[in-house]
Amino acid sequence: MQLVDESYDGPTLREIVNGATEAVRLVRCDLREIDLRGVDLTEVHFEECVLDNADLRGAALGGASFSGCRLMGADFEGVGGFGFTISRSNAFAANLIRAPLAHADLSGTRFTEAVLRGADLRSCIFDGCDLSGADLAEAQLEHADLRGAGLGPCDLDRMRALRGAIITTTQAAAIVRDLAGATVL
Numbered sequence: 001m002q003l004v005d006e007s008y009d010g011p012t013l014r015e016i017v018n019g020a021t022e023a024v025r026l027v028r029c030d031l032r033e034i035d036l037r038g039v040d041l042t043e044v045h046f047e048e049c050v051l052d053n054a055d056l057r058g059a060a061l062g063g064a065s066f067s068g069c070r071l072m073g074a075d076f077e078g079v080g081g082f083g084f085t086i087s088r089s090n091a092f093a094a095n096l097i098r099a100p101l102a103h104a105d106l107s108g109t110r111f112t113e114a115v116l117r118g119a120d121l122r123s124c125i126f127d128g129c130d131l132s133g134a135d136l137a138e139a140q141l142e143h144a145d146l147r148g149a150g151l152g153p154c155d156l157d158r159m160r161a162l163r164g165a166i167i168t169t170t171q172a173a174a175i176v177r178d179l180a181g182a183t184v185l
Contacts (some may be wrong), residue, residue, distance in 0.1 A: 001023070002026075003027070004028060006029050008029060008031055013036065024043075026044070028048045028049065030049070031046075033053045037055050038057075039060070046069050047068055048067070049066075051069055051070065052070055056075060057077050061079045064084040067086075067088055073094060073095075077096075078097075079100070085101070085104045085105060088107065089108075089110070092114065093114060093115075094114045096111075096114055098119060099116070103122070106125060106126055109128075111129055118140075122143060126148065132151070132152030133152055137161055146162070147166060153178050154178045155178070
């Protein structure tokens with residue numbers, strides 16, 4: 001079922017998703033400030049949708065995808081389901097506390113000032129992502145590929161948060177420059 005260029009409120013979209021007998025795909029839909037707390041959004045695909053300040057707390061997102069979406073200030077805290085993805089999206093100031101994103105390709109997403117505290121980001125790909133000002137405290141970044149990401153300024157806490165991540169020597173030199181004011185040749 002494909003829904004294109006529509007606006008929905010929480011109760012209406014809940015009804016559509018709960019009654020669907022086939023995969024749901026929303027394209028260019030306006031879902032600003034929608035309340036989808038606890039909704040089963042398994043395998044729902046959002047493409048170029050606006051979900052600014054959407055409340056997705058506790059939603060089931062297994063296999064869901066957000067591609068080319070605006071997720072500014074969206075709240076994903078406590079979402080369940082393994083394997084949801086966010087790509088080529090704007091997640092400025094989004095709340096992704098403890099989000100289960102392991103092994104996801106997050107390429108092209110703006111995570112500026114997003115809260116990724118405690119998120120499972122193991123083996124994620126961050127190519128073309130902006131992580132400036134993102135809260136990465138307690139995030140699991142083992143084998144996360146940050147080589148193509150903008151990390152922004154780095155203090156000691158941020159450096160500790162990057163434990164296990166893959167970065168370039170250029171990124172490492174910028175971190176040393178931020179922390180010690182040293183020049184790496």
